Amino acid sequence: MQEIVRDASKGLPVIVYDNDFEALFIAAELINAEVLDFMMKNCNEIRLAMPWKKIIELGLNKLKFYNGMIPIDSKEVSAEKRAELIKKISTGSFDFKDIKFPGKIFVEETKEMGVLERPGIAEACIDVVKMAGLKPVVVYAFMNGKRDLPYKSISVNELIVHRIRNEKIVERVVEATLPTKFYGTFKAFGYRTPLGEIVALVLGDLEEDVLVRIHSECLTGDVFHSLRCDCGEQLENSLKMIAREGKGVLIYMRGQEGRGIGLISKLIAYKLQEEGIDTVDANIRLGFPPDLRSYGIAAQILMDLGVKKVRLLTNNPLKIRELERFGFEVVREAIEIEPTVENFQYLKTKKEKMGHMLCLND
Numbered sequence: 001m002q003e004i005v006r007d008a009s010k011g012l013p014v015i016v017y018d019n020d021f022e023a024l025f026i027a028a029e030l031i032n033a034e035v036l037d038f039m040m041k042n043c044n045e046i047r048l049a050m051p052w053k054k055i056i057e058l059g060l061n062k063l064k065f066y067n068g069m070i071p072i073d074s075k076e077v078s079a080e081k082r083a084e085l086i087k088k089i090s091t092g093s094f095d096f097k098d099i100k101f102p103g104k105i106f107v108e109e110t111k112e113m114g115v116l117e118r119p120g121i122a123e124a125c126i127d128v129v130k131m132a133g134l135k136p137v138v139v140y141a142f143m144n145g146k147r148d149l150p151y152k153s154i155s156v157n158e159l160i161v162h163r164i165r166n167e168k169i170v171e172r173v174v175e176a177t178l179p180t181k182f183y184g185t186f187k188a189f190g191y192r193t194p195l196g197e198i199v200a201l202v203l204g205d206l207e208e209d210v211l212v213r214i215h216s217e218c219l220t221g222d223v224f225h226s227l228r229c230d231c232g233e234q235l236e237n238s239l240k241m242i243a244r245e246g247k248g249v250l251i252y253m254r255g256q257e258g259r260g261i262g263l264i265s266k267l268i269a270y271k272l273q274e275e276g277i278d279t280v281d282a283n284i285r286l287g288f289p290p291d292l293r294s295y296g297i298a299a300q301i302l303m304d305l306g307v308k309k310v311r312l313l314t315n316n317p318l319k320i321r322e323l324e325r326f327g328f329e330v331v332r333e334a335i336e337i338e339p340t341v342e343n344f345q346y347l348k349t350k351k352e353k354m355g356h357m358l359c360l361n362d
Helices: 003-009 033-042 054-056 079-091 119-133 157-165 231-245 262-276 279-285 296-305 317-325 344-352
Strands: 014-018 021-027 047-052 069-072 099-110 138-142 151-156 171-180 184-193 196-203 210-215 248-253 309-313 331-332
Touching: 003 014, 014 119, 014 296, 021 033, 021 069, 021 119, 033 047, 033 079, 033 138, 047 054, 047 079, 047 119, 054 099, 069 079, 079 099, 099 119, 099 138, 151 157, 157 317, 184 296, 196 231, 196 296, 210 231, 210 331, 231 248, 231 309, 248 296, 248 344, 262 279, 279 344, 296 317, 309 317, 317 331
Parallel strands: 014 151, 047 099, 210 248, 210 309, 309 331
Antiparallel strands: 014 021, 021 138, 047 138, 069 099, 171 184, 184 196, 196 248
16 A cells, blocks of 8 residues: 555556456646556546535536536647646646536546545545545546556555555444334434434344445435425335334435435425426536435444444445445345326436336336
């Protein structure tokens, strides 16, 4: 790890890999025309990865997302001019008049807490440059096939293991008894996390396989019983299923309202949906990716509770993939809700555009 960090701090490219994918990356503030030219000739699309807060700070979210990324470019398309623009963006000294849109440098959102929040290649790149004391902005590109290059390499899994051993991004603050009107008496565990305060409701013994629901906060559905989504009924059904089984965990993910865009933005997205725009395109119209959520924080809470084998109440394949990446054995338990006239199109869009595992009949 020390050698990887040292090379990154010197502005040398580093390889990060994950299963069959290999990517070459370098800190954006240290990019040069030679490295960028090599990427352009030997790799796939050029990506410029940075945390969501940085994207907002730079105002890049004002430009439209395509397939979850923002395609920009320099006015003059050359390695020299592109490297110059990337450096300016990394320091915040660029001007929008310097940018061509759309282009072939793809700005990508990463999670603030890196691979502990989302186990991805972009997050791994950001983690390394942060360890090197550099700005959390990287240039990376997937390589076209295996290549014998004179650069150090590290896997996403190695970074996850290193950080889990050396860091903890959730803090258990309190444990209290929570009797409920309909679902029995739970233990409520309160955690401080980068997303804010999160509660995990625990029932029974958590040894062996455990029924788990990771539930994204939804004020309109959970509290007001909105018919525009299936969130409230999913929450209620999850608690009923855990109560029937006599053991399980429900993690209530505050800070994930509207797939992470916040309450007011979600209501604005509702208004756009009333005008005929679907739930995914509404988020994009507002300057957000389709889904800002990740589940690394929930994974750390499950680790803290001693859970290893998970029967996950979900229709979202992303939750399954991310928990598996953090070392959990995961089996999916369906949590489908009978669609209504009001939420049918919403559910259909989640199935068709986000891959949610739903059975819907027109």
